[in-house]
Amino acid sequence: MSAHMSLRPAGSRDDASPIALRDRRRISTWLFVICFMLIGQIALGGYTRLTGSGLSIMDWRPVTGIIPPLSHTEWERQFALYQTIPQYKILHDGFGLAGFQKIFWAEWTHRFWARVMSLALLAPLVWFAVTGALTRGLIARLLLYFVLGGLQGAIGWFMVASGFDQNSTAVEPVRLVLHLGCAFALYIAILWTALSVRTPRAAFIPATAAVVRTKRLVWCATILIGITITAGGFTAGTHAGFSYNTFPLMDGRLIPHGYARLSPFWLNWFENVPAVQFDHRLLATVTALAIGACLFAGLRTPQLGKPAQDALMLMGWAVLIQYALGITTLLLVVPAWAGTVHQTWAAVLLTIAIVTLHRLRGVGRV
Ligand code: HEM
Structure with missing residues (x-):
């Protein structure tokens, strides 16, 4: 306040x-x-x-x-x-x-x-x-x-x-x-x-080029979190977490064998276990990198103000924890506790992203 x-x-x-x-x-x-x-x-x-x-x-x-x-x-x-x-x-x-x-x-x-x-x-x-x-x-x-x-x-x-x-x-x-x-x-x-x-x-934040760039990045990262959560839903729904329990390779390969087994091609993203799991890993990695980019841009932009910068820092920690929880869930072959914590922490990560966007509402608004 x-x-x-x-x-x-x-x-x-x-x-x-x-x-x-x-x-x-x-x-x-x-x-x-x-x-x-x-x-x-x-x-x-x-x-x-x-x-x-x-x-x-x-x-x-x-x-x-x-x-x-x-x-x-x-x-x-x-x-x-x-x-x-x-x-x-x-x-x-x-x-x-x-x-x-x-x-x-x-x-x-x-x-x-x-x-x-x-x-x-x-x-x-x-x-x-x-x-x-x-x-x-x-x-x-x-x-x-x-x-x-x-x-x-x-x-x-x-x-x-x-x-x-x-x-x-x-x-x-x-x-x-x-x-x-x-x-x-x-x-x-x-x-x-x-x-x-x-x-x-909303607290006023001057709309400098660096501020506008950071806000756009946070939007991208938030949308990516949403897409990764959706992909997580398909991973859970197809029970894809019960196979390929190694990281980062899947059955010794970066891109698993049989990725494009189904036809038409897009069906693989929703029904083909190796593709569904690979996509979730890939999206999670892109999301984590996008949040890293938000941090890199945001922490060098003092005009954002401390509340927005603090929220960005939290987002960085939260995605690291979520990434580690995902790997833990996978390597332990989806015990109920790990899957539950991984799913719940996704909500926490999303919360922090929404709070960050809310704190950035005042960009350019007097
Ligand atoms: C930004 C990072 C991530 C987010 C936001 C995320 C989100 C989610 C969500 C919401 C679910 C559960 C969906 C549901 O229950 O309907 C899920 C499931 C899963 N995720 Fe992630 N995830 C992330 C990273 C990872 C990583 C890095 C891995 C492993 C390499 C991973 C492995 C899994 C597995 C195996 C499941 C299925 C677990 C089950 O059957 O309950 N996740 N993810």
Whole structure:
């Protein structure tokens, strides 16, 4: 927050925002909590997928589904349903009711957390709206996020349903990526709103050539993070992390044998395991280099100001950690903990990139 704003008494309105300062703090803190909960949900989603738990609840009851089985008969009914799908026979055959309950609770917790989040968004939204703390524009935007959250639940079900098919033992990779991509898109939107409510007035940064170049680089790096995350979704969806468990070579070669096995060529990027894994490695490397370029340009440009430079430094550390987590996941052949941390840290890296872009909003703006 700028010194200009902090000099104003609590409850006063800043020129750039019709919302009172005290309310802005409360509203943005609430939205940051939602963001934090969303990162938790991304982690839970990763854990559910990596433990093979995602197909354990075979019906979709958005409201009453909050109640887990309460009797032995109901547990048996749910288990019997699960035993009819191919995944049970291939992945979990003979694991008994206790084994089923374990995977059930993972999926149930993922769905439960989604319901808790929707309440955590709706209840304060109604309160803030009724007490006049929100502008009409913000109410409309937050209601839209609520609806999109519901849609995300429906997309989740659309993904899960693809795993019940008689010919499949897992969900369709494209649907997995859709579910993951929409989660990240909604997360970015809520985070951006939270940041903008907290700091409606962007700090002025002179639009020198070096500043403009750095901002463009940060945009490129952020888009690359998004593309690498999508490629990570296909890596997870096709189970590509379970082969070629060496780095940097894949089966002794830089570009794996059989990269272009499928025809038409573009199909390899989505369905061909060696190509999918190679692409994710390559994109991750290009992303890390792009962030390195942002740092190189940004740290030599004092006009950017300390907040933007600090964010750039964090981005550098975050991508190094993410790269190392990716290699760890691969070399250890995707244990649930490593895959979950790798997926969750992708959200942290994206968060830092969005915060950096937000701090660069004021380039050329007086
Ligand atoms: C900027 C760097 C990176 C980003 C943003 C990133 C992002 C992601 C994401 C989001 C996923 C999970 C997608 C999902 O669960 O649906 C994933 C999966 C994966 N990534 Fe990365 N990744 C990066 C670097 C790397 C590197 C360097 C490697 C290894 C060389 C790697 C190996 C893997 C593997 C093996 C999986 C599949 C794990 C599984 O089945 O759960 N990643 N990545």
